[in-house]
Amino acid sequence: MEEIVLETQNLTVYYNGRPAIEGISLRIPRRRITAIIGPSGCGKSTLLRCFNRMNDLIPSARVTGRVLFEGVDLYGPDVDVVEVRRRIGMVFQKPNPFPKSIYENVAFGPRIQGIRDRRRLDEIVERCLRAAALWDEVKDKLHQNALTLSGGQQQRLCIARALATEPEVLLMDEPASALDPIATMKIEDLMRELAREYTIVIVTHNMQQAARVSDYTAFMLAGEDRVGRLIEFGPTQQIFTRPRDRRTEDYITGRFG
Amino acid sequence: MGLMSRSAAGIYAARLQRGMATRWREWGELAIQGLLLFAAMVSVFTTLGIVAVLVIEAVPFFQQVSLIEFLTDPQWTPLFAQKHFGILPLVAGTFLTSAVALALAMPVGLLSAIYLSEYAPARVRAILKPALEVLAGIPTVVYGYFALLFVTPLLKRVIPDLETFNALSAGLTMGIMIIPLISSLSEDALYAVPGSLREAAYALGATRLEVALRVVIPAALSGIVASFILAASRAIGETMIVAIAAGQRPILTLDPRRAIETMTAYIVQVSLGDTPHGTLEFRTIFAVGLVLFLLTLVFNLIALRIIERYREVYR
Numbered sequence: 403m404e405e406i407v408l409e410t411q412n413l414t415v416y417y418n419g420r421p422a423i424e425g426i427s428l429r430i431p432r433r434r435i436t437a438i439i440g441p442s443g444c445g446k447s448t449l450l451r452c453f454n455r456m457n458d459l460i461p462s463a464r465v466t467g468r469v470l471f472e473g474v475d476l477y478g479p480d481v482d483v484v485e486v487r488r489r490i491g492m493v494f495q496k497p498n499p500f501p502k503s504i505y506e507n508v509a510f511g512p513r514i515q516g517i518r519d520r521r522r523l524d525e526i527v528e529r530c531l532r533a534a535a536l537w538d539e540v541k542d543k544l545h546q547n548a549l550t551l552s553g554g555q556q557q558r559l560c561i562a563r564a565l566a567t568e569p570e571v572l573l574m575d576e577p578a579s580a581l582d583p584i585a586t587m588k589i590e591d592l593m594r595e596l597a598r599e600y601t602i603v604i605v606t607h608n609m610q611q612a613a614r615v616s617d618y619t620a621f622m623l624a625g626e627d628r629v630g631r632l633i634e635f636g637p638t639q640q641i642f643t644r645p646r647d648r649r650t651e652d653y654i655t656g657r658f659g
Numbered sequence: 660m661g662l663m664s665r666s667a668a669g670i671y672a673a674r675l676q677r678g679m680a681t682r683w684r685e686w687g688e689l690a691i692q693g694l695l696l697f698a699a700m701v702s703v704f705t706t707l708g709i710v711a712v713l714v715i716e717a718v719p720f721f722q723q724v725s726l727i728e729f730l731t732d733p734q735w736t737p738l739f740a741q742k743h744f745g746i747l748p749l750v751a752g753t754f755l756t757s758a759v760a761l762a763l764a765m766p767v768g769l770l771s772a773i774y775l776s777e778y779a780p781a782r783v784r785a786i787l788k789p790a791l792e793v794l795a796g797i798p799t800v801v802y803g804y805f806a807l808l809f810v811t812p813l814l815k816r817v818i819p820d821l822e823t824f825n826a827l828s829a830g831l832t833m834g835i836m837i838i839p840l841i842s843s844l845s846e847d848a849l850y851a852v853p854g855s856l857r858e859a860a861y862a863l864g865a866t867r868l869e870v871a872l873r874v875v876i877p878a879a880l881s882g883i884v885a886s887f888i889l890a891a892s893r894a895i896g897e898t899m900i901v902a903i904a905a906g907q908r909p910i911l912t913l914d915p916r917r918a919i920e921t922m923t924a925y926i927v928q929v930s931l932g933d934t935p936h937g938t939l940e941f942r943t944i945f946a947v948g949l950v951l952f953l954l955t956l957v958f959n960l961i962a963l964r965i966i967e968r969y970r971e972v973y974r
């Protein structure tokens with residue numbers, strides 16, 4: 403039996419009063435890669451952004467239902483959003499390093515937590531860059547601007563930056579969709595590596611990618627009413643070989659989406 | 660068959676020939692192009708003309724007054740019997756009022772830009788931004804009297820030995836006038852910082868203040884600095900406020916409580932006075948004007964360079 407880290411209960415998100423996703427109940431197991439797949443616009447990003455309360459930044463968004471992180475409701479009254487985001491990191495679709503040095507990008511999280519000691523920062527930067535499989539490529543140019551890196555390197559830098567706050571969960575929203583196949587492969591290898599220590603939730607509309615990297619898969623779909631719902635959740639192998647729902651089968655065999 | 664195709668070819672050939680309507684259209688386009696070019700050239704030639712006049716009139720001045728005296732003599736008394744032609748007092752006056760203005764406008768302008776771009780709800784921003792820009796549309800003569808009749812009496816209550824004409828009051832009022840320039844340009848620079856960078860910082864657990872101070876401002880820094888430099892150039896060139904409220908006494912001082920004279924105020928004084936044209940006294944304004952022109956030109960060029968560099972950041 404898997405240990406559950408994150409759980410949504412009857413989660414609904416509204417934008418401007420209109421539901422975008424509705425009634426999502428999902429359990430994310432620890433130290434596994436869970437993929438959220440589904441056609442564009444079905445609410446994958448919306449769901450993912452509930453796990454670190456990034457939806458708070460969208461004034462028109464409203465969330466009902468519960469999101470439990472290790473049993474605590476993230477939307478509860480006494481929850482510190484800053485602490486939530488520190489413990490549940492996020493990597494975005496388009497690499498978005500700060501226009502600062504490689505070093506300062508990774509040191510950003512620790513610095514805002516108040517770590518000033520240079521030796522400790524050096525240690526964190528090296529450890530996270532190694533964990534993101536980027537250290538060997540950048541160790542001689544740590545103080546160069548991060549925007550001089552290639553797209554794939556920038557994305558791995560963003561992963562290193564997220565690791566530096568010592569999160570337990572990494573949320574990834576189509577982290578390879580802006581990258582070429584080789585850079586994509588590196589990110590996927592890296593994810594497998596990271597899954598030994600971290601829980602990873604990845605949104606992807608690339609089914610092969612979900613099949614290649616994930617342990618569990620959640621399939622979402624928006625119906626005629628354009629409201630996204632969870633259609634099926636299970637071990638990736640089962641979803642891809644013996645889907646229980648007709649719509650899942652249609653999607654993974656490419657009949658729509 | 661052969662006949663058919665030849666006549667068909669004839670029709671197509673005829674279509675390729677330019678008809679009268681096409682010719683007219685081409686002429687029209689040429690005329691419009693010429694008009695636009697002319698409009699663009701008007702401002703270029705005007706600028707060149709101004710520079711030419713400044714230089715032509717300044718040359719005879721520098722034939723009579725050495726550049727060394729002009730730049731190092733601590734007194735400026737061309738309108739007196741005992742004539743001295745040291746521009747330092749006027750430069751000090753301009754520096755003093757500009758420094759006071761910038762000391763007020765830079766922090767206030769930047770803070771309001773940060774508020775507008777990072778904190779204000781969309782609705783507040785939509786009202787406040789144009790409202791601030793209206794401040795920039797108030798005629799400077801109004802600011803001048805505001806300084807003399809309102810700000811100075813107010814300041815006198817706090818600073819008893821403030822002179823009626825003084826650099827402080829003119830400088831502060833000029834600062835108020837410049838705030839919208841800084842806040843508007845800085846806000847543009849802050850607002851242009853991609854939302855993806857803000858998201859990245861929030862996702863790392865940054866607070867709103869940390870996002871503003873550690874991500875948005877550094878990313879927009881060159882735009883902000885450019886707005887400061889343009890503001891400085893505006894302050895140096897500002898005329899009405901200092902002419903009305905700062906005084907006409909060219910003394911070499913950095914005490915903002917005293918009456919001083921700026922380069923611009925001096926030019927106004929001579930232009931409106933009874934100094935006969937063609938005399939050395941009158942030509943002083945062209946020498947001063949040239950210095951003023953070069954100063955603002957340098958500042959604007961620096962600002963342009965910085966803005967250009969800043970444009971490249973997110974490519």
Ligand SMILES: Nc1ncnc2c1ncn2[C@@H]1O[C@H](COP(=O)(O)OP(=O)(O)O)[C@@H](O)[C@H]1O
Pocket residue numbers: 417418422440441442443444445446447448449460462628
């Ligand atoms: N900020 C927003 N404001 C209003 N509607 C939004 C916003 N973000 C997403 N939506 C809507 O919510 C639905 C789900 O979007 P999203 O979660 O981005 O889907 P996905 O990631 O699966 O492509 C879409 O219909 C989209 O138009």
Ligand SMILES: [Mg+2]
Pocket residue numbers: 446447448575
């Ligand atoms: Mg998405």
